[in-house]
Amino acid sequence: MxxxxxxxxxxxxxxxxxxxxxxxxxxxxxxxxxxxxxxxxxxxxxxxxxxxxxxxxxxxxxxxxxxxxxxxxxxxxxxxxxxxxxxxxxxxxxxxxxxxxxxxxxxxxxxxxxxxxxxxxxxxxxxxxxxxxxxxxxxxxxxxxxxxxxxxxxxxxxxxxxxxxxxxxxxxxxxxxxxxxxxxxxxxxxxxxxxxxxxxxxxxxxxxxxxxxxxxxxxxxxxxxxxxxxxxxxxxxxxxxxxxxxxxxxxxxxxxxxxxxxxxHYQKYDTPSSLSFRIWAWIQLMFNYLLLIYLFAFIMEIGTPGVFIYGALVVVAVYAFTELMDRNPNAIYMELFKSLSVLAFIFIQGDWFGANTYLGSWFTFIVGMYQVLTVVVVWGFVNGELKGHFKLFPSKLGGI
Incomplete structure (x- = not known):
């Protein structure tokens, strides 16, 4: 076995x-x-x-x-x-x-x-x-x-x-x-x-x-x-x-x-999820991993304070998609905040941290379109298989 x-x-x-x-x-x-x-x-x-x-x-x-x-x-x-x-x-x-x-x-x-x-x-x-x-x-x-x-x-x-x-x-x-x-x-x-x-x-x-x-x-x-x-x-x-x-x-x-x-008799922490939901969690993880690779590849060119803004956006993204995994009812708002922040940055700067210069405008386009996709997909999960099944994050915080 x-x-x-x-x-x-x-x-x-x-x-x-x-x-x-x-x-x-x-x-x-x-x-x-x-x-x-x-x-x-x-x-x-x-x-x-x-x-x-x-x-x-x-x-x-x-x-x-x-x-x-x-x-x-x-x-x-x-x-x-x-x-x-x-x-x-x-x-x-x-x-x-x-x-x-x-x-x-x-x-x-x-x-x-x-x-x-x-x-x-x-x-x-x-x-x-x-x-x-x-x-x-x-x-x-x-x-x-x-x-x-x-x-x-x-x-x-x-x-x-x-x-x-x-x-x-x-x-x-x-x-x-x-x-x-x-x-x-x-x-x-x-x-x-x-x-x-x-x-x-x-x-x-x-x-x-x-x-x-x-x-x-x-x-x-x-x-x-x-x-x-x-x-x-x-x-x-x-x-x-x-x-x-x-x-x-x-x-x-x-x-x-x-x-x-x-x-x-201890029951491990788990949140019920379909195959499509688990696949989406992995897609979110891998896309943000791709963004992290870009940061490492061009960290000197991005410079400060850009690298700190970049790092913060990646952390916010992790926070947002793991909240959805937890079935936090506010997950859709966190995802929306993250996506709007990224899109606003691209709109103001005209590209994604110099990607137009280093890789071409296609990379900036993919990053931007992915933000739209995440909001649509998360909204679909919230109003689909997860509807009525969300549970608030436990208020009693633990330690060891």
Missing amino acids: QKQVMRSLDSVSSISSGMTNVVKDVLGLTISIFTYEWMVGHLAIFEIKSTWLVYLITFMVVDFKGYWTHRWEHKINILWNRHVIHHSSEEFNLACGLRQTVSTVFDYFTFLLLPAAIVGVPVEVIAVVAPIHLFLQFWYHTRLIGKMGWLEDIIVTPSHHRVHHAVNKVYMDKNLGQIFIFWDKIFGTFQEELNDEPCIYGITRPARTWNPIKINFQHFFLLVKDAYHTKSWKDKLRIWFMPTGWRPPDVMEKFPVEQMGDLG
Whole structure:
């Protein structure tokens, strides 16, 4: 019997999350409190050359930093908001590996690279190692690979990472390593995948939405609301730094939030959809992916502030079509707002961010006509198969 490792709308949501994260990273919207370049320039004791051994040691330092960053994100309330999106899928597959944060404005953890900076590891080495290290964390998001023999003692395998994404009590906050599993064994956070304990995926306060923008900020908004509602000034301050999931007692009683409860009977989030609706969701995703490719190809030519306007329009598009997937009754208005914004920009500028020059007017024409098509198709779904079946987005926002 074949395993079902993906659901269509869940995968669209996951890939959409990856798109928004890429937009944020490419536009440089994350601010490092201390940059590695600054630390090397001010703190390096030695000056070393970029040999293969330096690259290897740097890889280990970056992985050590990754372990502790990951561990703190799981253990501290405010830091969980940086990471919750990655755990929000109730499936475990390669697509869920693309769920990455857009809520990180500040990077607090560059200081963990201090040992590399002190011994003078060049900036170029970090610049090469960091993206390779990130890329190597993608492959193990799968249920299709079993245990891998002796490699289970050295690297993070799919089995280890299935445990990490599971909400079963025995698995919670385990296997926090990114490439090497021995950090977990050294620091006491290792847990083997058990044959008699199937992994249940997601977050214990379910997201209940396909919208990656909402998921990115659900936990933060819950913290804000709890800090506002609690009568204790002490709790207003400490809620941000308490263990992940902690809420003031008076708020827990007055404003309960949805919990997974009995994992054996938990129903995954789903919204009924026809084949045509699912195909439309993929078309929306792929067209916006095409727009993203154009941005990357001509980002220098587009320049500022154009790239920020472009990125905002892509994020609004993702927000609009994932709201339709959620059956939000306002989805048609969000789609209309997005399409009118794009058409207004094309009308004012005369083309789509220089496309007439770089590719030809045909690309601008396609972008414009697609905006008209999206409004017509979404209106058709709202007044067709989805009529009378919309449900409001749950008002109780969840966290872990």
